[in-house]
Amino acid sequence: MSGSIKDFAALKSLRNELKAQEEQRKAAEAERLEREKQLRADTDLFRRSIGDVAPLTPTDKTHSPPPRPLPIAKHHLADEQAALEQSLSDEFNVDTLLDTDEGLSYAREGISSDTVRKLRRGHWVIQGQLDLHGMRREEAREALAEFLRNAVKRGQRCVRVIHGKGLGSINKEPVLKSKVRNWLVQKDEVMAFCQARAVDGGAGALVVLLKA
Known part of the structure; x- marks a missing residue:
């Protein structure tokens, strides 16, 4: 059950x-x-x-995209821009910008006279130099622009540019001496310059102070 x-x-x-x-x-x-x-x-x-x-009614027309602009190498444009910025004119006259002391010193606006005095007395250690002896004008101009650009990249503050006294040139005139001064004034990285002390080259060289 x-x-x-x-x-x-x-x-x-x-x-x-x-x-x-x-x-x-x-x-x-x-x-x-x-x-x-x-x-x-x-x-x-x-x-x-x-x-x-x-x-939609089919059509035989085909739609082609508009032609693309020809490619322009960015590096090429950058090189052209750099060359334009670094170009130095021979027509520029620096005489009116130089102090009328025996060293014909130059200081960009905003740079104190005390800075120039220190530069004349060798306050800054010369960290690099460029010797333009024997160079033609165009060659010297390009060499100077490249030298300054590389000096700033390396963080150099004070450099020397040897332009010579012109003893080996025609009429014994220092052709590059005035040209170098004209070129230096046109470079934004140049804060001041003056004739080197006798032990650093005297009338045949300039001591240049660059942007920090």
Whole structure:
């Protein structure tokens, strides 16, 4: 008798489980149908809002993109710009900018006279030099521009430019002496310059103070 009761209880439990599964299946099916219904409604609404649509008539024309500009090397432009900035004019006259002392010193605006005095007395150690002896004017001009540019890159503050006394030139005139002064005044990195002391070259050289 007890065995029959157990079998009946197990059967009842199985039937309840199957019933629950069937209800879950029906609920899932109803949810799926509802989603499909909503999707159709949205599609109909979109079609009504845009109206009738006709396909575009095919054409034999092809659309070509506009021609691209010829490439210009950035390094080439940078080199040209650098050359322009570093160009030095022979027409520039520095005479009106020089102090009328025996050393014909020069100081950019904002540089104190005390700085020039220190430069004359050798206050700064000469960290580099350029010897222009034997160079033609164009060669000397290019060499000076390159020398100053590299000196600033290396962080040099005080340098010497040897232009010579002109003893080996025609008429014994120091051709490069005045040219070098004119060129130096045109360089933004030059803060001041003066004739070198006797021990540093005297009238044949200039001591130049560069931007810190």
